[in-house]
Amino acid sequence: MDDFIVAGKHYSSRLLVGTGKYKDFNETRAAIEASGAQIITIAIRRTNIGQNPNEPSLLDVLPPSHYTLLPNTAGCYSAEEAIRTLRLARELLDGHSLVKLEVLGDPRTLFPNVVETIKAAEILVKENFQVMVYTSDDPIIAKQLEEIGCVAIMPLASLIGSGMGILNPWNLQIIIDNSQIPVLVDAGVGTASDAAIAMELGCDGVLMNTAIAAAQNPIMMASAMRKAVEAGREAYLAGRMTKKTYSASPSSPSEGILPVQPK
Amino acid sequence: MLQVTINGQPHHFDNPLSLQQLLEHMSIQNKRIAVERNGEIVPRSQFTLQTLSDGDQLEIVVAVGGG
Numbered sequence: 001m002d003d004f005i006v007a008g009k010h011y012s013s014r015l016l017v018g019t020g021k022y023k024d025f026n027e028t029r030a031a032i033e034a035s036g037a038q039i040i041t042i043a044i045r046r047t048n049i050g051q052n053p054n055e056p057s058l059l060d061v062l063p064p065s066h067y068t069l070l071p072n073t074a075g076c077y078s079a080e081e082a083i084r085t086l087r088l089a090r091e092l093l094d095g096h097s098l099v100k101l102e103v104l105g106d107p108r109t110l111f112p113n114v115v116e117t118i119k120a121a122e123i124l125v126k127e128n129f130q131v132m133v134y135t136s137d138d139p140i141i142a143k144q145l146e147e148i149g150c151v152a153i154m155p156l157a158s159l160i161g162s163g164m165g166i167l168n169p170w171n172l173q174i175i176i177d178n179s180q181i182p183v184l185v186d187a188g189v190g191t192a193s194d195a196a197i198a199m200e201l202g203c204d205g206v207l208m209n210t211a212i213a214a215a216q217n218p219i220m221m222a223s224a225m226r227k228a229v230e231a232g233r234e235a236y237l238a239g240r241m242t243k244k245t246y247s248a249s250p251s252s253p254s255e256g257i258l259p260v261q262p263k
Numbered sequence: 264m265l266q267v268t269i270n271g272q273p274h275h276f277d278n279p280l281s282l283q284q285l286l287e288h289m290s291i292q293n294k295r296i297a298v299e300r301n302g303e304i305v306p307r308s309q310f311t312l313q314t315l316s317d318g319d320q321l322e323i324v325v326a327v328g329g330g
Contacts, residue, residue, distance in 0.1 A: 018330025028328060043329025046270040046322065047296060049289060058326050059295050074329050088324050091304050092297035160330070209330025
């Protein structure tokens with residue numbers, strides 16, 4: 001079995017998905033089912049006081065008994081805010097310790113603040129959180145986060161929600177080659193081929209939200225992403241042919257070709 | 264008279280009440296929530312034991328969709 005293993009737990013799916021930006025909970029549930037994802041990210045926010053208490057909540061639709069929930073720190077701009085959010089998440093989810101850390105640096109680009117990310121990771125690891133960490137595609141920072149004790153490194157492929165795809169496969173490759181822990185592309189995937197490319201590079205998984213939620217047909221895109229991640233993984237395991245720059249090689253035998261007829 | 268700030272909004276209560284009573288008053292006692300009181304997380308087991316004080320700052324959070 002080619003399981004994805006993170007923090008000691010086995011998963012058959014290498015596609016992790018977010019739960020934001022969907023039209024309603026029905027669409028959220030249908031898309032997540034179609035994606036086959038087993039690990040799904042959630043956000044922690046103030047409860048809306050005075051709303052109808054009978055209104056279903058996200059965790060009614062996506063119960064922790066069916067999915068591994070990955071609370072994130074989206075919207076946090078300092079180590080302190082991120083740590084506070086994840087402590088609340090742990091209380092909310094009865095001691096659950098697997099989390100996604102992201103500390104943002106700038107609201108326009110949502111680029112990660114790696115200095116604050118490292119600070120937060122150090123404290124969270126000491127508090128026994130299992131930290132999957134969103135970061136830039138800087139291989140040195142990725143290595144430092146691994147050394148701190150994070151359980152997965154999640155570099156961006158391009159900006160969050162941009163759908164720009166994999167802009168720097170070379171850096172991702174260095175991070176993958178250097179890492180002893182899972183590497184997942186988190187952010188920037190726009191369509192199925194992007195997810196496949198990430199997996200072909202040797203990523204252990206891909207995390208995405210907008211690429212599915214903002215598709216014209218999110219449920220069909222979720223299914224496409226599932227296949228793309230599987231196809232990319234198989235291609236990686238199969239080992240691609242060597243590229244032959246400027247030198248073609250025919251696929252059909254060169255012997256027995258009919259002779260050129262004299263004119 | 265008691266003033267408690269809940270998620271940034273001031274709320275007034277005539278009589279002393281526990282955190283559990285406040286959650287019941289808001290009809291969210293059965294929801295999956297986490298509560299922070301004056302910057303400290305309150306474990307669920309403490310909800311009935313903690314009586315709110317004038318000037319308390321509460322943050323009550325839930326899980327929502329996110330990426």
